[in-house]
Amino acid sequence: MAMRYQGRYGSVMASEYRRAIKAALLQVHSIAGLALALLLCLIALTGAIMSFEDEIVDHLNAGIMQVAPRTTPALTPDELVVRLRAVPDAGKVAGIVLSSDPSAAVHIRFARDEQGERPSSLYVDPYDGSVLGVPRGEDFFATVRRLHRWLLIPGDARGWGRQITGLVALGLIVMMISGLVLRWPRRSSSVQVWLKLNLGLSGRGRYRSLHAVIGTWVLPIYFVMTLTGLWYSFDWYKDGVVWLLSRPHVAAAKMQPKAPRAAGGRETVQPIGFDRAWSTLQQEEGGGFARAQLMLPVGPGTVMRIRSWPKDSTLESMRDEFRIDAVSGQVISAERYADKTLGEKAIASVLDIHRGAVLGWPGRLAFMIAAVLMPLFAVTGVLLYLSRRKLRRPLRTPLERLVPGE
Numbered sequence: 001m002a003m004r005y006q007g008r009y010g011s012v013m014a015s016e017y018r019r020a021i022k023a024a025l026l027q028v029h030s031i032a033g034l035a036l037a038l039l040l041c042l043i044a045l046t047g048a049i050m051s052f053e054d055e056i057v058d059h060l061n062a063g064i065m066q067v068a069p070r071t072t073p074a075l076t077p078d079e080l081v082v083r084l085r086a087v088p089d090a091g092k093v094a095g096i097v098l099s100s101d102p103s104a105a106v107h108i109r110f111a112r113d114e115q116g117e118r119p120s121s122l123y124v125d126p127y128d129g130s131v132l133g134v135p136r137g138e139d140f141f142a143t144v145r146r147l148h149r150w151l152l153i154p155g156d157a158r159g160w161g162r163q164i165t166g167l168v169a170l171g172l173i174v175m176m177i178s179g180l181v182l183r184w185p186r187r188s189s190s191v192q193v194w195l196k197l198n199l200g201l202s203g204r205g206r207y208r209s210l211h212a213v214i215g216t217w218v219l220p221i222y223f224v225m226t227l228t229g230l231w232y233s234f235d236w237y238k239d240g241v242v243w244l245l246s247r248p249h250v251a252a253a254k255m256q257p258k259a260p261r262a263a264g265g266r267e268t269v270q271p272i273g274f275d276r277a278w279s280t281l282q283q284e285e286g287g288g289f290a291r292a293q294l295m296l297p298v299g300p301g302t303v304m305r306i307r308s309w310p311k312d313s314t315l316e317s318m319r320d321e322f323r324i325d326a327v328s329g330q331v332i333s334a335e336r337y338a339d340k341t342l343g344e345k346a347i348a349s350v351l352d353i354h355r356g357a358v359l360g361w362p363g364r365l366a367f368m369i370a371a372v373l374m375p376l377f378a379v380t381g382v383l384l385y386l387s388r389r390k391l392r393r394p395l396r397t398p399l400e401r402l403v404p405g406e
Helices: 002-049 053-060 077-084 138-150 161-183 188-194 204-232 235-245 248-254 275-285 342-348 350-354 357-372 374-390
Strands: 093-099 106-110 122-124 131-133 289-295 303-310 320-325 331-335
Touching (some): 002 138, 002 161, 002 357, 053 138, 077 093, 077 106, 138 161, 204 235, 204 350, 204 374, 235 248, 235 342, 275 289, 275 320, 342 350, 350 357, 357 374
Antiparallel strands (some): 093 106, 093 289, 106 122, 122 131, 289 303
């Protein structure tokens, strides 16, 4: 008799313990959701807008991105820069994108001025240096990107916006884990019901089904988005991922602190050209590259950073990276995508993973839809929270009916 009583007492205590833990998780889930709802919606919707940025910009600027091929040789990068000096308010060239396609225009990017503003980029004719036009949509997406990453807080990556978006991402991780624990089915046979949306309900039941079931559908996508998004917010997180996935010598090189920018918005101390580095890149890559981006050094020095995309690359991350001295033409370092380990390729592909591009356009579409759904969880979560407070009674709500957002 005593043993039966002790067994029942232990069962009751265990049930009370589980109830207390789930009640605490529910509170954490609800409070985090209420506190972060607006920022989560803002970050998610701006990310959705950028899902097909490349296709939209290419479509808007199809008329200025192509030229008629000619038999005359194209101008060298430095000759193009000289021609641009005659263009009013063109600014100081900071980077140039060249293509192996004879019908592709050259894309010129400019350095920030004394006020910290960056002039709009230009497309120019590679054969005569004439300006074809300013790309439409570029400034719009640049603003959306700053809003997505840094909330338009002054300082951009050096301001507080970077840390705030990182804290929001950490909060979303807490919400996802707590929601998953609260929804975890007790029996394997409950999984089908667990994933089935029930729109036949009304009121709180419908809100609960929309919030919990659809939230479970998109949970894996949100985990991928959040874990890769933290890469851009916290250096300690980025260094940890590099240490974990890279070979030791590669990790040591990547974790070296970056050289500080020059004061006064000036990005170079001495004028250097592109031609020597461009010639070296052509020798290194031969005719295997589709396009290359040459960027002048930030701050003092003559080492130019160059990215080169092979003709068979299907992702933005599938590129080779070089450091070439712009004065001597010497290759300082070369990182070829084909030589990277699986972990190093994953590091190089963080952005493509973050937006689902590694799965092609279906992946980007799925990630975009998941991002667009974020306001649904915010609205249904708030409605569930308010209804729970309205219907609160002295008796506790049965534990089986507690779900995230209530």
